[in-house]
Amino acid sequence: MRTNGPGRDDLRRAVALTWTLAMREVRAQYNKTVLGRAWSLISPLVTIAVYSVVFGLIFAGEAPEGINSGIQNFALWIAVGVVSWTFISGAIGVGMSSLLSNSGLLTKVYFPRAVLVVSAIIATIVTFLTELLVVVVIMAFVGGPRVLLGIPVLLVFVLLAAIFCTGVGLLLSIGVVWFRDIEYLWGLFSQVWMYASGVVFPITLVAQASIRLYESGVSINGEPIPLLAIFRLNPAEQFLEAFRAIIYHFVTPPPGVWLSCTLWAFGALAVGALVFRAKQSRVVEEL
Amino acid sequence: MKDLAVRVENVTKSFRVYTDRNQSLKAALLAGRRAKYEDFLALDDVSLEIPRGTTFGLLGHNGSGKSTLLKTIARILTPDAGRITVDGRLAAMLEVGSGFHPNLSGRENVYLNGTILGMSRREIDAKFDSIVDFSGVERFIDQPVKNYSSGMYVRLGFAVSIHVEPEILLVDEVLAVGDLQFQEKCMEKFSEFKAAGRTVIVVSHAIDQMRTFCDQAAWLRNGKVIDVGDAMTIVDSYANAEHGVRRVESGGTRFGSGEARISSIEWLVDGADTRTTRTGDHVTLRLHYESDIEIPRPTFGASIDTRDGVFVWGHHSLDAGYVVESIRPGVGSVDIEIPALPLRPGTFDVSASLQDHAATHVYDALQKAVRVDVLHGTPTESGGVTTFGSTFTNVSPPRPLV
Numbered sequence: 232m233r234t235n236g237p238g239r240d241d242l243r244r245a246v247a248l249t250w251t252l253a254m255r256e257v258r259a260q261y262n263k264t265v266l267g268r269a270w271s272l273i274s275p276l277v278t279i280a281v282y283s284v285v286f287g288l289i290f291a292g293e294a295p296e297g298i299n300s301g302i303q304n305f306a307l308w309i310a311v312g313v314v315s316w317t318f319i320s321g322a323i324g325v326g327m328s329s330l331l332s333n334s335g336l337l338t339k340v341y342f343p344r345a346v347l348v349v350s351a352i353i354a355t356i357v358t359f360l361t362e363l364l365v366v367v368v369i370m371a372f373v374g375g376p377r378v379l380l381g382i383p384v385l386l387v388f389v390l391l392a393a394i395f396c397t398g399v400g401l402l403l404s405i406g407v408v409w410f411r412d413i414e415y416l417w418g419l420f421s422q423v424w425m426y427a428s429g430v431v432f433p434i435t436l437v438a439q440a441s442i443r444l445y446e447s448g449v450s451i452n453g454e455p456i457p458l459l460a461i462f463r464l465n466p467a468e469q470f471l472e473a474f475r476a477i478i479y480h481f482v483t484p485p486p487g488v489w490l491s492c493t494l495w496a497f498g499a500l501a502v503g504a505l506v507f508r509a510k511q512s513r514v515v516e517e518l
Numbered sequence: 519m520k521d522l523a524v525r526v527e528n529v530t531k532s533f534r535v536y537t538d539r540n541q542s543l544k545a546a547l548l549a550g551r552r553a554k555y556e557d558f559l560a561l562d563d564v565s566l567e568i569p570r571g572t573t574f575g576l577l578g579h580n581g582s583g584k585s586t587l588l589k590t591i592a593r594i595l596t597p598d599a600g601r602i603t604v605d606g607r608l609a610a611m612l613e614v615g616s617g618f619h620p621n622l623s624g625r626e627n628v629y630l631n632g633t634i635l636g637m638s639r640r641e642i643d644a645k646f647d648s649i650v651d652f653s654g655v656e657r658f659i660d661q662p663v664k665n666y667s668s669g670m671y672v673r674l675g676f677a678v679s680i681h682v683e684p685e686i687l688l689v690d691e692v693l694a695v696g697d698l699q700f701q702e703k704c705m706e707k708f709s710e711f712k713a714a715g716r717t718v719i720v721v722s723h724a725i726d727q728m729r730t731f732c733d734q735a736a737w738l739r740n741g742k743v744i745d746v747g748d749a750m751t752i753v754d755s756y757a758n759a760e761h762g763v764r765r766v767e768s769g770g771t772r773f774g775s776g777e778a779r780i781s782s783i784e785w786l787v788d789g790a791d792t793r794t795t796r797t798g799d800h801v802t803l804r805l806h807y808e809s810d811i812e813i814p815r816p817t818f819g820a821s822i823d824t825r826d827g828v829f830v831w832g833h834h835s836l837d838a839g840y841v842v843e844s845i846r847p848g849v850g851s852v853d854i855e856i857p858a859l860p861l862r863p864g865t866f867d868v869s870a871s872l873q874d875h876a877a878t879h880v881y882d883a884l885q886k887a888v889r890v891d892v893l894h895g896t897p898t899e900s901g902g903v904t905t906f907g908s909t910f911t912n913v914s915p916p917r918p919l920v
Binding site: 247248251337516 | 533534589592593594595596610612613619621622626629630633634635636638639
């Protein structure tokens, strides 16, 4: 299109802009609130407390025993799930609406449009990392310092999850510009997705459910419905398994989880990037 | 090959104009497509060459495609066909302060906005003081910008934009921001830009400003380039064709339907037409007209602006209750008596108009046709544009005067 196409200078500029916009989000987030950043810990804490009471106490849910950590605590087990799930759904949500909410900027200044999606997700990562830090510190006290050894692997999975969310975010951010319904659909879908990801119950319960269904006569070709296998096709469930393995069980996630998380992350990124590239030039007109 | 800053080659851009806009999935599923729309051709095979170092104006009505062209050059919009070649760092000032975050302080927003406009952190560090100084909001720089007045907001935004110092600057209708003093500062900065050999591409409705500000101009209508060339010539032919505004040999401009015309304005002091006058003078403003038709109950009007364009005074015969049955074809005049001129020393422009009985149809408006210098007279007051004939009195507690 033009002789002075994207060069190294453009790239440097895009990176600087991404970082600045992400920091703008982080700084402006809890501005003017009395408790400030503490809010980013208080709201997951309340969610964890509610789920612990409802699913742990009332429904008598049982947390598995931590493999290397020896921890068996429903609240701690659910904390890992809640924090990880909040990140995945939150990052996709902000990524999705980042183009719409910055329409004022898009129509007035040129910059690579994907910067908005990526910076919104980076801002969410900052929150996620503070929450993870708190959880890891608690785990270190309860289960021993061995959890600290898992931090490099943990960071790899944070990165993979962020790549996955970026891919989905890029895709949905374009989608929502053309069909505003997607924003509301997403609200419903993310609720369903949360339960489908085993945030509040261990997947061993899913395996049991599949057996119960079989015993009551529900089957496919005489075989039990492979509920667990279906469950594990869900990328969010895989990421949750990974985070739980590292933080709750103090083990490295199994190779299958590594593989599926990597595939989901880069698969989503490829699809998202392709769609975004094809459609980004018309975004400004459609806003 | 000429040294070009921007080359626009056969650029075409169309927009979808939705006749039945519905951004919902339901509508899309029911209709089998998303919405009904028509294509609107905003730019139709536009080609332009903008030489380096010129100040280039884009003229045209709303919808002529001038803003679309500017946005296409700025890469905000992508052309459907054709190519645009930009040689040099480019910054667009389409809306000052876009991207300001209300909850962040002025200082943080300078960094944020500067980065959005393409400055590196080090560059902003170096220019920060100059930016704040230019904006005149030093005292509030650490306050959140949501507490700023709209003037302060715009000034800070403008200050950041102008300090990007790109090789090519795109400007859309932002010359009219802030008070007069600030506008002068801006024009000065633009002059520096020109002197430094940078290229400025500007879209504006203020055609008087365009005439003096631009070297070259392009005139667009319905997405097509009508004419390109020397700014004076293009602005004049544009103004003439699109607004019916014509420059008058004796000074000023005129517009209107033209069946009757204000032929001249006289500024009479002691019966003599003069261009210098004093505060307190008894002035007769005599409007001469010539008419081709009979106009029932005509409305005559006159107004005075400062040289900087501040509207000081205006009056017309309808408001004055001076309704004449009609004027006949031919020539004539009408007088406006000013018993004691309350203008303080300065330079003022006089305009006059001839309208219909309801002051809704303009037969002729002769604008800024006469320039009058007001010299010291009586009363002598200390400052401003007007005198009130004011007095000091009642010092309390009472003291003798010397």
